[in-house]
Every structure is written in C-alpha cells, then in structure tokens.
Amino acid sequence: MMKFIRTLLKPFAAFFEAHAKTHYRLERHSMGLTVGIIIAAGVGGFIEIAPLFTIDDTVEAAPDMRLYTPLEQAGRDIYIREGCYACHSQMIRTLRDEVERYGPYSLAVESQYDHPMLWGSKRTGPDLARLGEKYSDDWHVRHLVNPRDLVPESVMPQYAFLLEAGLDTDSLPDRLAALRAVGVPYTDEMIANADSDALGQAMPDTERSDGVFERYGDETAVRNFDDRPGRLTEMDALVAYLQILGQLTDLPEQTQILPEE
Amino acid sequence: MMSNLTRAERANAMVIAGTGAFIGLVMAAAGRGDPMGAHGWIVLAFCGALFFVVGSAYEDPEPTQDRTASYYDDPTKVGILIALFWAVVGMGMGVWVASQLAWPDLRFDAAWSSFGRIRPVHTSGVIFGFGGNALIATSFHIMQRTCRARMPDQVTPWFVLLGFNLFCIVASSGYLMGVTQSKEYAEPEWYADLWLVVVWVVYFVLYIRTLARRNEPHIYVANWYYLAFILVVAVLHIVNNLAVPASLTGAKSYSAFAGVQDAMTQWWYGHNAVAFFLTSGFLGMLYYFLPKRAERPIYSYRLSILSFWGITFFYIWAGSHHLHYTALPHWVQTLGMTFSVMLLVPSWASAGNALMTLNGAWHKVRDDATLRFMMVAAVFYGLSTFEGSFMAIRPVNGLSHYTDWTVGHVHAGAMGWVALISFGSIYALAPVLWRRETIYSWKAVEWHFWLALAGTVIYVFAMWNSGITQGLMWRTYTESGTLAYSFTDTLVAMHPYYVARTFGGLLFLIGACIGAWNVVMTIRRMPSETPERDYPTSSESREPALPAAE
Ligand code: HEM
Numbered sequence A: 001m002m003k004f005i006r007t008l009l010k011p012f013a014a015f016f017e018a019h020a021k022t023h024y025r026l027e028r029h030s031m032g033l034t035v036g037i038i039i040a041a042g043v044g045g046f047i048e049i050a051p052l053f054t055i056d057d058t059v060e061a062a063p064d065m066r067l068y069t070p071l072e073q074a075g076r077d078i079y080i081r082e083g084c085y086a087c088h089s090q091m092i093r094t095l096r097d098e099v100e101r102y103g104p105y106s107l108a109v110e111s112q113y114d115h116p117m118l119w120g121s122k123r124t125g126p127d128l129a130r131l132g133e134k135y136s137d138d139w140h141v142r143h144l145v146n147p148r149d150l151v152p153e154s155v156m157p158q159y160a161f162l163l164e165a166g167l168d169t170d171s172l173p174d175r176l177a178a179l180r181a182v183g184v185p186y187t188d189e190m191i192a193n194a195d196s197d198a199l200g201q202a203m204p205d206t207e208r209s210d211g212v213f214e215r216y217g218d219e220t221a222v223r224n225f226d227d228r229p230g231r232l233t234e235m236d237a238l239v240a241y242l243q244i245l246g247q248l249t250d251l252p253e254q255t256q257i258l259p260e261e
Numbered sequence B: 001m002m003s004n005l006t007r008a009e010r011a012n013a014m015v016i017a018g019t020g021a022f023i024g025l026v027m028a029a030a031g032r033g034d035p036m037g038a039h040g041w042i043v044l045a046f047c048g049a050l051f052f053v054v055g056s057a058y059e060d061p062e063p064t065q066d067r068t069a070s071y072y073d074d075p076t077k078v079g080i081l082i083a084l085f086w087a088v089v090g091m092g093m094g095v096w097v098a099s100q101l102a103w104p105d106l107r108f109d110a111a112w113s114s115f116g117r118i119r120p121v122h123t124s125g126v127i128f129g130f131g132g133n134a135l136i137a138t139s140f141h142i143m144q145r146t147c148r149a150r151m152p153d154q155v156t157p158w159f160v161l162l163g164f165n166l167f168c169i170v171a172s173s174g175y176l177m178g179v180t181q182s183k184e185y186a187e188p189e190w191y192a193d194l195w196l197v198v199v200w201v202v203y204f205v206l207y208i209r210t211l212a213r214r215n216e217p218h219i220y221v222a223n224w225y226y227l228a229f230i231l232v233v234a235v236l237h238i239v240n241n242l243a244v245p246a247s248l249t250g251a252k253s254y255s256a257f258a259g260v261q262d263a264m265t266q267w268w269y270g271h272n273a274v275a276f277f278l279t280s281g282f283l284g285m286l287y288y289f290l291p292k293r294a295e296r297p298i299y300s301y302r303l304s305i306l307s308f309w310g311i312t313f314f315y316i317w318a319g320s321h322h323l324h325y326t327a328l329p330h331w332v333q334t335l336g337m338t339f340s341v342m343l344l345v346p347s348w349a350s351a352g353n354a355l356m357t358l359n360g361a362w363h364k365v366r367d368d369a370t371l372r373f374m375m376v377a378a379v380f381y382g383l384s385t386f387e388g389s390f391m392a393i394r395p396v397n398g399l400s401h402y403t404d405w406t407v408g409h410v411h412a413g414a415m416g417w418v419a420l421i422s423f424g425s426i427y428a429l430a431p432v433l434w435r436r437e438t439i440y441s442w443k444a445v446e447w448h449f450w451l452a453l454a455g456t457v458i459y460v461f462a463m464w465n466s467g468i469t470q471g472l473m474w475r476t477y478t479e480s481g482t483l484a485y486s487f488t489d490t491l492v493a494m495h496p497y498y499v500a501r502t503f504g505g506l507l508f509l510i511g512a513c514i515g516a517w518n519v520v521m522t523i524r525r526m527p528s529e530t531p532e533r534d535y536p537t538s539s540e541s542r543e544p545a546l547p548a549a550e
C-alpha cells in the first residue's frame, strides 16, 4: 500500500524537487522574485476581471433605464457619506427566500450607473434594493429622525441632523461632470442645470420642476420629500434617493424567471 | 534619536517635512468649506511638528560611531510603539462599534458618532493602524537581520513609517467627517490614496535596496512574504482606487468602475487585502519570530516554498466568493469558489509548517507565553482558512453571506491570527530592540494571553451562533409556505449575542492595554543588556540569522 502511494506521488515529488531547486536559485535575485510575484498574482485577477468589461451579456440591455436626478445623486452621496452600506445591502440574491422577502432579484443593469456600487456585504438591516415607493416619504423622514419611534427593536442610528442640514447644491454640476467622465451619460444641459434641477425636484408646480420633467422624464418623482417647504435639506435628497431604489428600470419585473433553489 | 542622523540627513528630513507642510497649507486654502480643508490643517500640523522637531535638533552633534557596524533600529522602535497605540485606539473603537449594535443609543447624538462613520475607523484603525505599523516595523527589523546588512539610509525608513501614519490619520479623521468612498477597506478618498502610493513605492524601493546590500546569498522566506505584501498591495490599491474627483478642491470622487465591474474589482481588492495585508505580511512575521523564539529551524523549506507560491497564485482568483448568487456572471463565481477551496492546501501547509517547527519544543510553548501567542496564532490561522474555504462553497455562502457568520470568520482571522501573531512578535522583539534583559512582567504577558484567547473565543462563538441563527431564520418557512420571521424578529434574536460579543471584545481590549503598558514599562524600568550578536556581518559563523534550515 505504502509503496503504491509512493509511486503515485513520485511525479509530484519530482516536481517539488525541481521547483525547490529552481527556487533556491531564484531566491538569490530580489528582482527575479519581484517579477515572479507579479506574474503569479497577476494572472488570476486579469482573467477574472478583464472579460467583464467586454462580454456583452455581463450587463443586460434595459432601454428604459434612467439616470439619477441631481437630487437623487446628492442623496446617494449622503448614503455613502453616512456609511449606510455597512448595515444595508442593495443586492437581492437569486435565492427563493430573498426574492419572497425583498422582491425580484437584482440584475447587473440596475447598478450600471452606480459609481461605486453599493451592494454591501452585511445585512444588519434589511436589503434596500427594492425599497422605492414601499413607504411614504413621511415614514422615511420619521424613521431617519429616530428609527426606534417606528420600530422599537431597531438598532439603526438616528439621523435627525439631516433635517437641519441644508443641501449643498453648488457642487452638483461638478459632481455630474465627474460622473460623466467615468461613463454616466449626463448631457451638457443636465450638468449645467444640475443645481436648479435639484431645487426643482423638491418644488412641485414651479418652472424649475418643469425642467426636471423635461430632462429626466415624466415619471420623475417631484415633491417636497421632507415636508418642510422653502428649504432644501439633506433629508430631501436622501429620501428622494431611497424612493428611487429599484425604480430605475422595469426590467426585473418583466423578465424574472424562477430563482434558484 | 535625532543624534543618529547626520546633519545632511536632518536637512533632507526638514525639506521633506517642509514640503509636506506646504502641501497641507495649499489643501487647507483650496479646500475651504470642505473636509479637504480640515485635512489640509491636519497635514500642516503633522508635517509642521516634524519640521520643528528635526529643526530644533539640527545643530546637535553628529553621530561619530561607524554606522555599518550596527543595525538601524530607531524607526522600528517608534513603529512598534505606534502600532500599540493604534491597537488600543482601533480595538477601543471596535468595542464601541459593538456596543452600538447592542445598545444603539450609546452615542452622543452627533453626526460623527453614528455606526456607519465609526465602523471604518475601527476597521482601518486595526488593519492599517495596528496591523500596518506592526508590519512595517517588523519588516524593518527582519530585513536587516536576515540580510545581515544595515538599511541603506536613515531618512527613507522614517518617510515610510511616518508617511504611512499620516495616511492613517487622514483616513480615520476623514470617516468621522463623512469622507469615504464606501468601498470596504478602501474607504479613503483620492488625495489620501495618492499619498499612499508615494509612500508605498518608497517602501518597495527601500526593501529592494536593503536586499541588494545583503551579506547572505539567499533571501530568507520571511522576506518573500513581505515582498509579496508590498508589491501586491500596491497593485490592488492603485487599481481599485481609480477614481475621478468631482473637483480638485474637494474630497468627493467617483469610482472609475460601476456596477458588476466595480463589485468584482472591489472584492478582488477586498479579498486580496485579506491575502496580502492580513496574511502574507503576517506569515513573514511568523516565519521569522517563531523559529527564532523556539530556537528551532523551520520544519520544511520546501513546504514554505510550496505555500508561498500557492498563496500568491491562488488567492487572487478567490475574490468572487464574496459575490455568490449575485448579478456577477456564474462562471466567475464558480472560478472563485474552486480556487478558494484549493487555497486550503497552501494555507494549511503554512500553518502546519509552523506547528511542526514547534515539535520538540512543546515544553517551551507551555512555559513561554510569547511563544504560545505565536502557536495559537498559527492554530487560528489554520482554523480561519478552513472556515473560509468552507464558506466559499456556494450553498454554504448562501447561508453565511450577509450574516454575522462572516464577522465571526473575520475576527477568528483578525483577532486569533493577525493580532495574536503581532503581539507575540512584539513581545519577542521589544527586549532585543531596546537592549533589555527581558520583558518587564512575564505575569502580565500571561494575563494578556489568556484575556486575548478568552476574548477571541467568546467573540467568535457569539458570532457563529448569531450568524447561523440569523441565516436560518431568514429562510425558514411556515407550514403554509410563507416566510416565518420578519426582519425585526431576527433583530431581537441577535441582541444577546451582540452583548456577548461586546464583552469578548472588551476582554481582548483589556489584554491589548496590558500589552502596551508592559512594553512601555520594559523600556522604562528594565536594566539594559546588549545581546551578543546583533550586528551586520558577513561572517556566517558569527551570527546565523536564524537557526539553520535543512
Ligand atoms: C477588541 C476587539 C474587537 C472588537 C470588539 C471588534 C468589533 C467589531 C465590530 C462590532 C464590527 C462590525 C461588525 C458588523 O458590522 O456587524 C467589526 C468589524 C470588523 N473588524 Fe473588528 N473588532 C475587534 C478586533 C478586530 C481586530 C484586531 C481586527 C483586525 C486586525 C478587526 C477587523 C475587523 C474587520 C476587517 C471588520 C469588518 C468585517 C466585515 O466587513 O465583515 N477587528 N469589528
């Protein structure tokens, strides 16, 4: 038996012997070692990542996919700033219980314009990928001000200060321009009007809000999100963002086949 | 400390610090009204203080002794102390973060103290602050000893060490102000990232230059691991942080990648941060300090080669196991899973190599808590890599992903492996570095050991329980075929585990505080003693760098 195993292992032993010998020599050259490490470590990353940028079917086509409005993008930036992703995922997996709990599983196209993606890795709180229009604006505002008022068991932090903080709209044109530079198809007009559109989205029935519909489509939600007219707050932006989650395209509802398991 | 620098070196240091202070001033002016401005002031204060410290000693007498006759240990000493400082800060933050999950109102109702902002202060604080400084400091020590050569100059190591800490300070103060990219373990914004690239390139050059001066034909194993750590982290960092700033006068930037591509890039980075930051470098520590402390040669040279190249090659493929059942193409998930399982082989080869090295020295493990730190670290390394390979299997990950099971796995690796090997190495290193007879209190080391072990075990068991409970509750169905538990039900079930975890973490933190105190007391109170052979030499017989291998 032992003999059999030994014969079986012989080629491996020979390989390791040779490897050890070569290595013994390689080890004398620091630059040789450096090149070896880069090659060994480079192969895997290249093979896995590079094709994702070329293969067409990595990302489905969704002709109805729309962009974040400046206000929603500002809300997304606040979501990033506050580190909501540390507790909330935005990626419904292809598992039956997830689909039943949260809705159709997430498609690649839905985060096509998400720089960076916010799929998350920990669900201390529930998934938010299909949160949009699940609750009223008022619910969100009250929940963010103090989650334990609505859900006594919640461990989510309070974000009452968002109601007091005025939204910085001046930097929005720059932000949209940077997003265009990394591939989001904002037009010149969208960029030029970004700050005015942000204001307009929270001021229904004004000239400004007409511009929002014109540039971002008739289905855009234009309303005063935090119910405090006259001032555009960070709360407005964040709620506008939360209400658009999962609403950028109808593709998931239309195409969803049976989930795995 | 300044007395070991020549006047020319002091002048160089002042030029560098002055340039840094100027950049800080520019940032402060340009970034007014933005967190970048606040960062400018921090940079200015940091570099200004350095400028002042060096400047006030500029006229002091120059060193007279022959430098090539000794190793340059000043940066190592400072690095070890800074690492201990960050250990206390980072783990203190960990305990606070853990408490917030058990008692969410445990904060001062301020914007900066919310969970989402202080959690990265914990992760960056322990990984980069504690782990990173421990790695840099031990690498300075090890590369000189195993090459039997002094570092090529005396300003570069300071640049690397202090530059890296400037990065850490800018990063963690940024999170509190809301400056983050929301990319796990790569949260800092563009200017901090650029700065780290500069520091890292200098670090690599310093390493290579020291290797080039070596008096020893072969490059010892520990150095390969450190070299892989430096190189691959550089590549990962640069690629994953590619971004376009919204404006050059503000902190905000947007990642160059979006959606799936971003997810894959991020977890290619994330997993290999684990591989090359939290594993490779610390294996370097293990391969030096464990045989040295046990006074036995490494069990097998061949096994160490096998595991080195195995780890370097396999790890890179494994990132996609963070994205099972997501919108990532199926073939990439499968590839990631396969390589993750294969990764067990080189990982266990290293863990086994370490434990076999101890064979015949078990009585030392019993009596010497420092060696026991290293032994238990190797065991936890074996454990967490086994667990990781298991969790990478798709159906298992279906249960574990998004739950506390991941957090349990993380801390089995982070506390059990990374922190314990670092503490073990620091205890072994401190008396040598400061030329002391022994550590101040052996009893305190013993206490630290048991507190750390108990803390880790409590933490990990609490998270296994809560993670698996949570995962199962999410997928439990009633008889009528509807989901049995609401999300809130799972929150209630988690509470006792979150309390237990906080307690375990507190024990671990107390251990770390004792450790820091013990090292400081060693420096201040112990009589000094010069070790017999701890200087550069080309004569092998006078000082074998390590117990001779096969
Ligand atoms: C005093 C001991 C420690 C305590 C109390 C502690 C506590 C925590 C807590 C509460 C979290 C957040 C988990 C969540 O989001 O649910 C966390 C995350 C994390 N900690 Fe610690 N920690 C400790 C030590 C360490 C050490 C020593 C390291 C590394 C060297 C470490 C690395 C991490 C990492 C990488 C994460 C992120 C995990 C993930 O995203 O899945 N921790 N820790």
Ligand code: HEM
Binding pocket: A121, B184, B270, B274, B278, B279, B318, B321, B322, B323, B340, B341, B343, B344, B347, B381, B384, B385, B386, B387, B388, B389, B390, B391, B392, B393, B397, B400, B401, B402, B406, B409, B410, B413, B414, B417, B418
């Ligand atoms: C063979 C080696 C290992 C494999 C195959 C492995 C595999 C895994 C898997 C499958 C996950 C869960 C991903 C998810 O569901 O989101 C994970 C998470 C993690 N592992 Fe490991 N692991 C290994 C070793 C280690 C070691 C030694 C450490 C050291 C500290 C470590 C640190 C982490 C961290 C920090 C995360 C959390 C990432 C996050 O979600 O933020 N792993 N690992």
